[in-house]
Amino acid sequence: MNRLFVHNPWxxxxxxxxxxxxxYLLLLLINDSVLSINEDFLSQELFVCIALAYLSQEFLRLSLLIFGRFDLENRPFLRVVLQLMVSLILTVVLVTGAVYLYFSKVLFYEPNFRELLIFNSIFSFITLLYVVLYFGHYFLYRRNTSKIKREELALNEVDHAFNHYVKGINPSLLFESLEAMLVEMKSNPDRAEELSDRFSEVYRYMLSKRKQEVVTINEEMTVAKHLIRLFNHLPYRKVELENLVKSGFQVLPTTILVLIQNIVRSTIVSEKQKLSIKFDEVGEMLTISYKPEEKLQLSFNQYSIKDLSKSYSYYTEKPISIHMDGTMRIIALPKLNLDERSNN
Structure with a gap:
């Protein structure tokens, strides 16, 4: 779309x-010499007019390329006026010089004012048409680009909202919790009731925070403790949480819950060993560290949190990073400090 047809070689x-x-035909019509076409159509004047057309078109094309390098996106009216004036002046100077050179060197006399006026009027009109076509394409391209950007933003918002919706439902945790409650209800009703309480706390938080942009880390960590107790009822490795976070920065809703779930689900199940997850602050980043013992068919990597990373890219330029430090895997999560929040 941005490739203007005037740059096409054909x-x-x-x-x-x-x-x-x-x-050439217009000159014959103005000079009342149309009947001379039958005698000698391929005359010297025809080739002169074609040569002038080639020369003016290439200079105009060069002026388009030069003006395209200037940053006048915010002042389109100035660009239209300036480019139109420069193009017309350039055309008049070019045509006047070429016609004067042809008349004096080939025809051996100087052109009069009327002849120069005719040549310059015709080629100036062609120049005007050329520039108008260019700006018609230019503004149409800007308009279409703006529409495409708005559509992309709308699509990103829909995608972002859908990801929030999916994270809020979390079908894997839902069915695992319900299955565990069904088993516990037959053998230990009190334990089943406790499991139900943890489950309701986690899901109430997930569903209530879906429309909120950010939450404080303290809110997230409170629900994370309920999630860990819930996982300790499920057939996964038992989890210990070490929370060294002291400041009150913000995160996206369910961020910590998503990370904990990915860590727990990718770790080999063991009744003897526990999984210790440590939360700490390092500058403008929240670090989550643990010793990985991953399942053979399921690992925790950047792809595992691609949706979370995409959501964070709307709010900060700092990416979520995952790296190894000795035997510890460290997840670095950027802190958010937004003044405005969405309503629940």
Missing amino acids: FRLFGPLFSGTLV
Whole structure:
């Protein structure tokens, strides 16, 4: 779309042939010499007009490329006026010089004012048409680009909202919790009731925070403790949480819950060993560290949190990083400090 047709090699080759021929016919019509076409159509004047058309078109194309390098996006009216004036002045100077050179060197006399006026009027009109076509394409391209950007933003918002919706439902945790409650209800009703309380706390938080942009880390960590107790009822490795976070920065809702779930689900199940997850602050980052013992068919990597990373990219330029430090895997999460929040 941004490739204007005037830069096409075929247009550059054949365009001046037609425009130059049209100029020649107009000159004959103005000079009342149309009948001379039957005698000698391929006259010297025809080739002169075509050559002038080639020369003016290439200079105009060069001016488009030069003006395209200037940053006048915020002042389109200034660009239209300036480019139109420069193009017309350039055309008049170029045509006047070429016609004067042809008349004096080939025809051996100087052109009069009327002849220069005719040549300059015709080629100035062609220049005006050329520039108008360019700006028509230019503004149409800007308008279409703006529409495409708005559509992309709308699509990203829908995608972002859908990801929040999916995270809020979390079908894997839902079915695992319900299955565990069904088993516990037969053998230990009190334990089943405790499991139900943890489950309701976690899901109430997930569903209530879906429309909120950010939450404080303290809110997230409170629900994370309920999630860990819930996981300790499920057939996964028992989890210990070490929380060294002291400041009150913000995170996206369910961020910590998503990370804990990915860590727990990717760790080999063991009744003897526990999984210790440590939360700490390092500058503008929240670090989550643990000793990985991953399942053979399921690992925790950047792809595992691609949706979370995409959500964070709307709010900060700092990415979520995952790296190893000795035997410890460290997840670095950027802190958020937004003034405005969405309503629940």
